[in-house]
Amino acid sequence: MGTIKAVFDYTLREHLRHKVWLGCALFGLVMVASALLASALARDERARVMLDLGLAANEAIALVSVVFLTVHLILQEVESRAVFLILTHPVKRSNYLLGRFLGTLAAVGLGMGAMGLAHWALLRLLGWPVEGSYLLAWSCSLAKIAIMGALSLFLSLALTSEAAAMSFSVFFWMLGHFSAEMRFLAQKSGNALLGAAITAFSHAAPDFAHFNYRDAWHAGVPDPGWALAAAVYALAYCGACLALAAQVFDQKEF
Amino acid sequence: MNALSFKHVGKMYRRSHLGRVSETVGLDGLDLDVRQGEVFGLLGLNGSGKTTAIKLLMGLHLPTKGAVSVLGRSVPDIEILARIGYAPEAAYLNRSLTGRENLRLFAALSRLPATGREERVTDMLKDVGLAHAADKRLSEYSKGMLQRASLAQALIHDPELIVMDEPVTGLDPLAIKEVRALILWLKGKGKTVLFSSHDISEVEKVCDRIGILSGGRLARVMAQDEWRGKPDALEDAFAASVKRTDGVGEIRLG
Numbered sequence: 475m476g477t478i479k480a481v482f483d484y485t486l487r488e489h490l491r492h493k494v495w496l497g498c499a500l501f502g503l504v505m506v507a508s509a510l511l512a513s514a515l516a517r518d519e520r521a522r523v524m525l526d527l528g529l530a531a532n533e534a535i536a537l538v539s540v541v542f543l544t545v546h547l548i549l550q551e552v553e554s555r556a557v558f559l560i561l562t563h564p565v566k567r568s569n570y571l572l573g574r575f576l577g578t579l580a581a582v583g584l585g586m587g588a589m590g591l592a593h594w595a596l597l598r599l600l601g602w603p604v605e606g607s608y609l610l611a612w613s614c615s616l617a618k619i620a621i622m623g624a625l626s627l628f629l630s631l632a633l634t635s636e637a638a639a640m641s642f643s644v645f646f647w648m649l650g651h652f653s654a655e656m657r658f659l660a661q662k663s664g665n666a667l668l669g670a671a672i673t674a675f676s677h678a679a680p681d682f683a684h685f686n687y688r689d690a691w692h693a694g695v696p697d698p699g700w701a702l703a704a705a706v707y708a709l710a711y712c713g714a715c716l717a718l719a720a721q722v723f724d725q726k727e728f
Numbered sequence: 729m730n731a732l733s734f735k736h737v738g739k740m741y742r743r744s745h746l747g748r749v750s751e752t753v754g755l756d757g758l759d760l761d762v763r764q765g766e767v768f769g770l771l772g773l774n775g776s777g778k779t780t781a782i783k784l785l786m787g788l789h790l791p792t793k794g795a796v797s798v799l800g801r802s803v804p805d806i807e808i809l810a811r812i813g814y815a816p817e818a819a820y821l822n823r824s825l826t827g828r829e830n831l832r833l834f835a836a837l838s839r840l841p842a843t844g845r846e847e848r849v850t851d852m853l854k855d856v857g858l859a860h861a862a863d864k865r866l867s868e869y870s871k872g873m874l875q876r877a878s879l880a881q882a883l884i885h886d887p888e889l890i891v892m893d894e895p896v897t898g899l900d901p902l903a904i905k906e907v908r909a910l911i912l913w914l915k916g917k918g919k920t921v922l923f924s925s926h927d928i929s930e931v932e933k934v935c936d937r938i939g940i941l942s943g944g945r946l947a948r949v950m951a952q953d954e955w956r957g958k959p960d961a962l963e964d965a966f967a968a969s970v971k972r973t974d975g976v977g978e979i980r981l982g
Contacts, residue, residue, distance in 0.1 A: 477839075484822065484825060484833050487824075488824045492824065562814040564839060727789045
């Protein structure tokens with residue numbers, strides 16, 4: 475536990491000193507620009523546009539940050555050979571990976587938190603009627619980002635090419651929003667083998683339908699079972715990706 | 729008693745590119761024992777297997793055949809790393825952290841108890857002459873300062889065995905003198921020191937014994953009395969023992 479915390483601390487510090495806060499600055503610019511645009515719309519739609527635009531921008535910026543950071547997370551340390559010194563201390567490779575992942579997630583989460591707070595404050599300023607839970611919508615985005623971080627980390631270690639890992643991460647991000655459609659396609663394919671392959675692929679790719687709280691925003695806060703299922707899915711998917719990443723990382727020689 | 733031991737150790741590097749597999753010999757049946765409390769120098773040309781032997785020792789590589797044991801335990805073994813200090817040929821440290829933060833990290837990774845850890849970090853920074861730059865980021869350090877920071881991380885947990893890979897390469901004469909004094913000081917404290925070098929004059933000043941590596945094999949072991957007071961004895965033995973394996977011919981004069 476002590477080694478995970480030590481790796482977590484230095485990873486978080488490293489990110490905060492580097493790039494993550496640029497994401498917040500970018501988000502601030504997007505928010506100001508969108509506020510100007512939104513003000514041109516009808517008064518009663520203004521808050522709604524700001525809500526959707528803000529949540530989507532927060533998620534998109536966090537996605538870019540987390541994919542970029544996790545893809546470079548280990549490969550850059552291997553390239554700079556900083557990993558030599560870490561792994562020549564009594565540190566399990568899986569603990570090192572977990573510390574690095576959690577540190578990165580915390581850095582991106584902090585950025586998302588700062589962006590979320592700015593967004594929420596702007597919404598209140600615009601007189602946004604509180605119907606659903608902003609915190610729940612934000613948490614759903616964070617869960618998606620955590621999944622993408624774990625998946626990108628695994629892909630970076632399995633493919634050992636940053637460009638390939640980033641491309642596949644973006645591919646899985648898009649695929650993750652069409653899981654139900656893929657399973658529908660599998661049913662309609664008419665070929666058992668193809669259907670089974672598509673179904674298997676749809677389960678291997680992340681299923682972001684679990685986190686579609688924004689679609690049901692106006693229905694208010696959903697039942698706790700829904701949130702629990704989403705949390706369990708996110709933890710299980712992250713755990714599986716990290717276990718695979720640790721397996722790949724264990725085989726590597728430096 | 730032996731501090732470390734290589735028994736018939738072989739290491740083969742396999743690389744495949746576009747379906748073509750190439751193999752390079754790193755070590756070829758290395759047998760070597762280093763006694764506790766001695767300073768042992770590994771001498772050899774580039775590609776002779778010095779760094780490979782050290783990486784096997786530190787668990788960064790796995791042997792293709794044979795066995796390596798350190799302080800009575802077979803490696804790779806994470807627990808034994810808490811009793812070894814490793815200083816690589818260049819300071820592979822995270823440049824976004826300060827000198828103090830780096831040492832804190834390695835103190836925690838080496839499982840130094842939290843109580844007294846901060847004092848140990850401060851003392852070590854003083855010992856290596858970096859107290860004045862402790863809170864500067866490593867990106868602002870000179871090469872000599874980085875080398876000192878690297879030595880500090882290797883010694884922070886007061887290890888029994890210190891492994892140094894090319895510790896004097898690229899250092900100025902004053903720094904070389906300091907490293908030499910450090911090695912002798914460690915010996916005086918009863919530590920075992922293993923270091924690799926190209927520099928015969930340096931090795932003969934501090935080592936109790938040396939091993940000459942050539943083509944991944946131990947070509948010769950010499951004790952101090954075989955070269956002390958005999959000018960050129962070590963250089964002649966070295967020249968007679970090694971064979972170039974890098975395909976480079978001799979320089980022809982005249």
